[in-house]
Amino acid sequence: MQLQVIGSSSSGNNYVLTNEDMALVMEAGAHVNQLKRVLDFNITKIAGCLLTHEHGDHAGHVKNYLRAGIDVYASQGTIDALGISHHRLHPLKAMQKQIIKGFSVLPFDVKHDCAEPLGFLINHPDTGTFVFATDTYYIPYTFQGLNNVLIECNYSRDILDENVRNGLATSIRDRVIQSHMELQTCKDFLSANDLSQVHNIVLLHLSDTNSHAEQFRSTIQELTGKPVFIADKGSQIQISKKAF
Ligand SMILES: [Zn+2]
C-alpha cells in the first residue's frame, strides 16, 4: 500500500495508507477535503481513522471526518478530552486488539502531555506489520515481526540547545523534551527492535525549528541500513512487505 502524507508537523498531521480497494487514515489534523482530494473523492473505501491523541495538530478536524461518515477510533481519554460524542466515534483500549475492516490494530500507550495517547501496531496482508507512533518522548515497548516503521523523530538535543542559546524560551525547551521524541531516543528504539524484516522507515513530525531533515534521515539510514524517508507533506511512501 501507499502511504500518502497530507501533513506531518505541528501545523497538521494526517496520513492515509491506501490501495485501490481500501484506505486507513491516521490522524485528523487536516481538513477532510484534503483527504478527499488525495483519495479522488472515493472515501467509501476508508476503513477508519485512528487518532493518537486530542491535540489540534492531530485531531483538530475530527468533526469534519465524522460528518463525512468516517469512523474514528481513539482512546476514551482522547474522546473525553475532545468533548464530542458521535455514533461513529469508537473507543480503543491499550493492549486490546481491534479488527477494523481487515486491519488488525493493537493500540499501545505512549508518553505525551495529553489525556491518554496511543501508538498503533497495525497488520494487514498487504502491508505486513508496521508500527505508527508519534508525539511520544519514549516508546516503552519493542515489537515482533516489523515490516515497516513509522516513528516520530521530532528534534535533536544539539539543535534545541543551540536554539535556546539563540533565545528560545527554556519553558518551550522543557515542553519539547517532555512530549516529543529526540533523535537519539528514536535511534535507541530502532536499535532495540528486530529490523531484519523491515522494508522502509518513515520519520514523522519533525520540528520546524529543532530538526534537520537530511541529517536525521542519513543518521537513521546509517544506523539501520534501511531506506529512510521523511514524511514531508505530499510525499508518497511504499508500505509493504519486502520481497526477500
Ligand atoms: Zn503533534
Ligand SMILES: [Zn+2]
Ligand atoms: Zn501532541
